[in-house]
Amino acid sequence: MYDLDIHNFKQINPPHRLLMGPGPINADPRVLRAMSTQLVGQYDPAMTHYMNEVMQLYRGLFQTENRWTMLVDGTSRAGIEAILVSSIQPGDRVLVPVFGRFGQLLCEIARRCRAEVHTIEVPWGQVFDPQHIEDAIVKVRPKLLLTVQGDTSTTMLQPLQELGEICRRHDVLLYTDATASFGGNELKVDEWKIDAVSAGLQKCLAGPSGSSPITLNDRFEEVIRRRKCVEEGIRTDAHVQGDDEFIYSNYFDLGMIMDYWGPERLNHHTEATTMLFGARECARIILQEGLTETIARHELHGNALLAGIQHMGLNTFGDLEHRMNNVLGVEIPENIHGEEVRQMLLNDFSIEIGTSFGPLQGKIWRIGTMGYNARKDCVLQTLTALEAVLNKLGFSTKQGEAMQAAWNVYASAMKGENS
Incomplete structure (x- = not known):
């Protein structure tokens, strides 16, 4: 008979993660x-x-x-x-x-x-x-x-x-x-x-x-x-x-x-x-939020992430005119090990961003702002953590510029709503 000690199997209790990759994301x-x-x-x-x-x-x-x-x-x-x-x-x-x-x-x-x-x-x-x-x-x-x-x-x-x-x-x-x-x-x-x-x-x-x-x-x-x-x-x-x-x-x-x-x-x-x-x-x-409003929400938080990434001094991947609202490709800087960044984000900040595969393997990260995680706090947490990790690994950024750029996107959107 197969010897199995059931006491070794605890109730499922996965660690808290903020899933900011290309999916899956945190469920509502x-x-x-x-x-x-x-x-x-x-x-x-x-x-x-x-x-x-x-x-x-x-x-x-x-x-x-x-x-x-x-x-x-x-x-x-x-x-x-x-x-x-x-x-x-x-x-x-x-x-x-x-x-x-x-x-x-x-x-x-x-x-x-x-x-x-x-x-x-x-x-x-x-x-x-x-x-x-x-x-x-x-x-x-x-x-x-x-x-x-x-x-x-x-x-x-x-x-x-x-x-x-x-x-x-x-x-x-x-x-x-x-x-x-x-x-x-x-x-x-x-x-x-x-x-x-x-x-x-x-x-x-x-x-x-x-x-x-x-x-x-x-x-x-x-x-x-x-x-x-x-x-x-x-x-x-x-x-x-x-x-x-x-x-x-x-x-x-x-x-x-x-x-x-x-x-x-x-x-x-x-x-x-x-x-x-x-x-x-x-x-x-x-549909309760409104489909038009949901799409606009994804666009807003995608734009805020994009602005933050660009002002961090990172290059984005692909034709930005035709990017999805909800996922952004970010080129991994020279002399930075992409997987090391991902592991530090996961282990030190409990934030997951995506790697890539095929011809882009090791060349870009994929960062998602979608579904329940298409939120201001998620975007700002991710930008803050990514900037901290990059600076620790030797990629110098101008402190605060990424966050300010994202805040400016949100402020502009609020101004447009109130005008």
Whole structure:
């Protein structure tokens, strides 16, 4: 028998951290309270009522009338995979504009769906001009354009406003991964003619990872339903003609998930009740504040952080005109060991900032101001601690300039509100 001393396992009591990286962030206490409530049965009228409320609330956040606005149980990658596996057939051409790690992820998942994947690329730190994307669409003639709105690996925000119209002209479906940007940057699903979007809770929505809000329009639903109809005739024989139409994932089959969330309530899985309660509270809090106000809050604190970093004498990464409101790339100064700075911030100040990977590994930090941590006190604490650590390690700054620059941003915003 396995010898296990249960007394060695104490109650979970993680250390206090101020999470100022690219996500996850500290969850809003109201979300944690919602998640601590007792469970109900998955077909209890109270539960199905909450499910319907979640659909309504997220329509508000996505700014859409899409009927199929719901949750996929799992991290934000679950939403990505559900959308791609349910829409891509083997041999389909897809086009992916890659400007960071998460464009590469879309390519990887699409290849697993046996798509014919085409890419266009720009250097990390830049975004695509819409004409560049349209030229590639004309050349490739894809079924889907797979985009990332905000890529935390580069901190860049890809403009989407023109892409929906471009895709409609060329009969292409437009999907975007808005995990990192949703709730802190403008995203108008219907107005911008985006066919499908997936997101996550652990960044601007001020929740934990574990639930992926998605929205699908009628064009996208038609593709999913058409595949579902074909599946029903081929499940008994994996080699019959038409097998390429089969959706190979049961868990991520959006046709079945839609039947579960719809009035039929056809059993597909046991809904992650606690995560649903948390996702509902994330959306409720933002809509109570006002979506426009929430985005403005992210912009304000992102601008304050930017001003502080610049006046600390640090260089920022990438095209600042197209940076996300909620994550900033900061170049690591010469003769400063980036990981040493991160460890000192964590161990001495209990503040976490992000490292990077790929071509940016060891070259930049990523500092987030998002969700519950898009607050003045969080920004000022982070600037103060970072400046102290840098000075200790030999990077000289003019004391007080960073803080004053951030304060000036806040003062200017207050003056604008009162004028």
